[in-house]
Amino acid sequence: MLAIMKLKAREVLDSRGRPTVEVEVFSSSGEIGRAIVPSGASTGRHEALELRDPDSSWYGGLGVRRAVANVMDEIAPAVVGLDLEDQTALDAKLIALDGTPNKGRLGANAILGVSLAAAHAAANARGEELYVHLNRLWRQRLDPGESAEIMLPLPMVNMISGGLHAGANLDFQDFLIMPVGAPSYSKALEMTTAIYRAVGAVLREKDAEASLVGDEGGYGPKLSTNAQAVDIILEAILACGLEPGIDVAIALDVAASHLYNPETQTYALTAVGNDTLDSAGMVSMLEHWSKNYPIVSIEDGLAEDDWKGWEALTASLGSKVQLIGDDLFATQTARLQQGISGGVGNAILIKVNQVGTLSETLDAILLARRNGYRTIVSARSGETEDSTIADLAVATGAGQIKIGSVARSERLAKYNRLLRIEDALGPNAKFAGRGALAH
Numbered sequence: 490m491l492a493i494m495k496l497k498a499r500e501v502l503d504s505r506g507r508p509t510v511e512v513e514v515f516s517s518s519g520e521i522g523r524a525i526v527p528s529g530a531s532t533g534r535h536e537a538l539e540l541r542d543p544d545s546s547w548y549g550g551l552g553v554r555r556a557v558a559n560v561m562d563e564i565a566p567a568v569v570g571l572d573l574e575d576q577t578a579l580d581a582k583l584i585a586l587d588g589t590p591n592k593g594r595l596g597a598n599a600i601l602g603v604s605l606a607a608a609h610a611a612a613n614a615r616g617e618e619l620y621v622h623l624n625r626l627w628r629q630r631l632d633p634g635e636s637a638e639i640m641l642p643l644p645m646v647n648m649i650s651g652g653l654h655a656g657a658n659l660d661f662q663d664f665l666i667m668p669v670g671a672p673s674y675s676k677a678l679e680m681t682t683a684i685y686r687a688v689g690a691v692l693r694e695k696d697a698e699a700s701l702v703g704d705e706g707g708y709g710p711k712l713s714t715n716a717q718a719v720d721i722i723l724e725a726i727l728a729c730g731l732e733p734g735i736d737v738a739i740a741l742d743v744a745a746s747h748l749y750n751p752e753t754q755t756y757a758l759t760a761v762g763n764d765t766l767d768s769a770g771m772v773s774m775l776e777h778w779s780k781n782y783p784i785v786s787i788e789d790g791l792a793e794d795d796w797k798g799w800e801a802l803t804a805s806l807g808s809k810v811q812l813i814g815d816d817l818f819a820t821q822t823a824r825l826q827q828g829i830s831g832g833v834g835n836a837i838l839i840k841v842n843q844v845g846t847l848s849e850t851l852d853a854i855l856l857a858r859r860n861g862y863r864t865i866v867s868a869r870s871g872e873t874e875d876s877t878i879a880d881l882a883v884a885t886g887a888g889q890i891k892i893g894s895v896a897r898s899e900r901l902a903k904y905n906r907l908l909r910i911e912d913a914l915g916p917n918a919k920f921a922g923r924g925a926l927a928h
Contacts, residue, residue: 540596
């Protein structure tokens with residue numbers, strides 16, 4: 490049996506210069522697995538709790554040394570000696586050790602670091618790529634006849650940022666593209682980088698502060714309307730000789746929870762105007778955008794607890810547009826089951842740190858898959874060189890991945906990892922492509 494021999498944790502920095510947790514797991518065979526926990530800026534209130542140090546003055550109360558200490562002082566003594574390859578048992582032990590519904594005692598950042606580092610250590614001990622090991626864990630959850638196919642995901646790529654990702658210069662958080670006409674992952678990345686450069690050129694022509702970028706590498710321009718962001722992206726797509734809607738489609742991340750006032754039950758769109766809308770007004774606005782633009786995906790079009798609004802949005806657009814729950818579902822199976830039962834949304838964003846263990850992440854993907862919900866593995870605004878989510882997307886055949894833009898090394902670490910996986914798979918590399926959006 491491969492056993493966990495030792496844990497090591499430390500405080501490191503993410504792409505925004507904020508502290509996060511890095512964990513190393515040492516195996517009985519001498520191999521080491523390492524993982525760094527991502528961190529969000531646009532976080533929902535239903536996410537597992539990220540433990541911070543309010544007294545860390547140099548880091549403005551964002552230190553993670555308590556989480557690091559919890560790995561070393563509480564988690565390590567409890568998990569040393571456990572079977573490294575029994576991910577389910579390890580994660581169950583971590584959940585029980587914490588003993589809270591939101592992992593608030595030890596911190597989801599401490600727990601997740603151990604969970605992911607153990608998977609890396611197990612893969613290293615076997616001498617295999619991480620996606621191969623994760624695919625084995627995935628297969629263990631499936632019933633006979635369920636697909637466990639390894640597949641490269643269709644990327645959903647940030648072009649222009651707003652909201653909490655870019656200083657609230659626009660109301661919507663992300664304006665993205667999906668290279669639906671690409672025949673392979675590498676070709677999709679080529680198309681994406683060309684469009685990204687073209688967006689920058691269009692912004693410079695319009696003197697829209699094109700040099701500014703948001704947390705995830707998307708341009709953060711000052712524009713007169715939210716819709717102008719889509720117009721600029723469409724202009725860039727055409728400038729590359731590509732056809733909007735055929736070669737490249739548009740996706741939106743509204744992040745509506747950050748526009749919502751629960752007391753008045755209204756949404757304030759005030760970054761580039763002065764609009765206040767109720768749920769019906771938001772649905773009407775998104776209907777209008779979907780009719781006028783080649784939009785194939787809308788994330789968090791309504792707030793995380795506006796279930797009635799989500800029902801109306803799904804009834805209106807669910808047969809035509811991918812409606813992703815991020816804050817709505819928070820990678821939690823209970824939240825997703827509520828959505829399934831109520832006919833809310835048709836896709837879920839998968840973020841490992843929203844739930845806190847690898848096993849629970851796989852459970853969320855499986856529940857979505859079995860109920861016809863599409864899955865989009867996603868990075869966070871605070872990322873690092875850790876590329877685990879690239880392997881996760883491939884291993885589970887998730888179909889889609891949302892990493893950020895094709896700028897900033899913490900984003901490119903994931904894109905480049907997918908290129909290496911595609912190369913390793915060779916002619917057997919299957920690409921999700923447009924089929925990832927099929928109803």
